[in-house]
Amino acid sequence: MSPLISALHLYDIANVKGIAADLSHCNTPAQVLDFTSPAELGNCLKGVDLVVIPAGIPRKPGMTRDDLFTINANIVKSLVAAVADHAPHAFINIISNPVNSTVPIAAEILKKKGVYDPKKLFGVTTLDVVRANTFVAQKKNLRLIDVDVPVVGGHSGITILPLLSKVRPSVTFTEEEVEELTVRIQNGGTEVVEAKAGGGSATLSMAYAAARFVESSLRALDGDGDVYECAFVQKGVEAVISSDLLGLTEFEAKALEALKPELRASIEKGAKFAQKQE
Numbered sequence: 001m002s003p004l005i006s007a008l009h010l011y012d013i014a015n016v017k018g019i020a021a022d023l024s025h026c027n028t029p030a031q032v033l034d035f036t037s038p039a040e041l042g043n044c045l046k047g048v049d050l051v052v053i054p055a056g057i058p059r060k061p062g063m064t065r066d067d068l069f070t071i072n073a074n075i076v077k078s079l080v081a082a083v084a085d086h087a088p089h090a091f092i093n094i095i096s097n098p099v100n101s102t103v104p105i106a107a108e109i110l111k112k113k114g115v116y117d118p119k120k121l122f123g124v125t126t127l128d129v130v131r132a133n134t135f136v137a138q139k140k141n142l143r144l145i146d147v148d149v150p151v152v153g154g155h156s157g158i159t160i161l162p163l164l165s166k167v168r169p170s171v172t173f174t175e176e177e178v179e180e181l182t183v184r185i186q187n188g189g190t191e192v193v194e195a196k197a198g199g200g201s202a203t204l205s206m207a208y209a210a211a212r213f214v215e216s217s218l219r220a221l222d223g224d225g226d227v228y229e230c231a232f233v234q235k236g237v238e239a240v241i242s243s244d245l246l247g248l249t250e251f252e253a254k255a256l257e258a259l260k261p262e263l264r265a266s267i268e269k270g271a272k273f274a275q276k277q278e
C-alpha cells in the first residue's frame with residue numbers, strides 16, 4: 001500500500017506463488033513478484049533497496065525466544081549471506097527471533113563478506129513500541145494517535161525497556177502502574193503465544209509494526225531526515241539518539257543495568273555462532 005514501494009519481491013522455500021498472485025491484484029503501484037527455493041534467491045534480491053527478514057519458526061507456549069535459536073539462526077545466516085552477495089547496499093530489517101541474537105548473527109555474516117554497514121542493519125522492535133503505545137493509551141485514557149512510548153534495549157523479556165518517564169504527551173504514573181505496564185509490555189509477545197495455544201505467535205500486530213518500520217526505513221532511504229523510530233541497532237541511522245537515555249528514573253536506570261548482562265549474552269551467542277560458520 002505504500003507509494004514508496006515500486007516492486008515487492010516475495011521469497012520463501014514454498015507456497016509463494018499463491019500469496020504473490022493474491023497480493024498482485026491490489027490496485028497499488030507495487031509490482032509483486034514471487035521467488036521460490038534457494039535457486040531463485042539471488043534473483044529475488046538483485047537490485048533491492050530494503051530486505052525484510054521475518055523467516056523462521058514461531059514460539060509455542062512455555063518457550064522463550066531464545067529456544068528458537070538453533071533453527072532460526074541457520075535461516076537468518078543463509079538469508080543474510082545471500083543479501084551480502086546480491087544486495088550488499090540494502091537496508092536489512094530483521095524480525096526473525098531471537099532478534100537479540102539474529103541481528104548480531106547478521107552483523108557478523110556481513111562483516112565476513114566485507115559489506116557490514118551498521119547504519120543499514122536493524123532489529124525490528126517496533127511491536128514493543130506499538131504495544132506500549134496501546135497499553136499506555138488504554139491505562140491513561142489518552143488518544144492513541146497522540147501517544148509515543150520510547151522502548152529501548154532488545155526484544156525479549158527484561159531486555160525490552162519502555163521508558164515510561166519519556167512518554168509523549170507527558171503523563172505521570174504511580175510506581176505500581178510503571179511496574180504493571182513495564183511487565184505487560186515485556187510480556188506482550190508471550191500474551192499472544194499463550195492465547196494462540198500452540199498456533200504460533202503474533203503475526204498480524206507484527207505485520208502492522210513491521211509495515212510501520214518499513215515505511216520509516218523507506219522514508220529515510222528517500223532522503224527524509226526527520227524519521228524517528230526505536231530499533232535494535234549497533235548505531236543509529238544518523239546518530240545514536242542518546243538523549244533518550246538521559247534523565248532516567250531510578251526504576252528505569254536499574255532496569256537498564258539489569259538487562260545488560262542478558263542482552264550482552266544474547267549478542268555474544270549470536271556473534272559466536274556466526275564466527276564459527278565457514
Ligand code: LMR
Pocket residue numbers: 058059065097127188189190192193201202206
Ligand atoms: C512478538 O513480540 O510477538 C514476537 O517477537 C513473537 C514472539 O515470539 O513473541
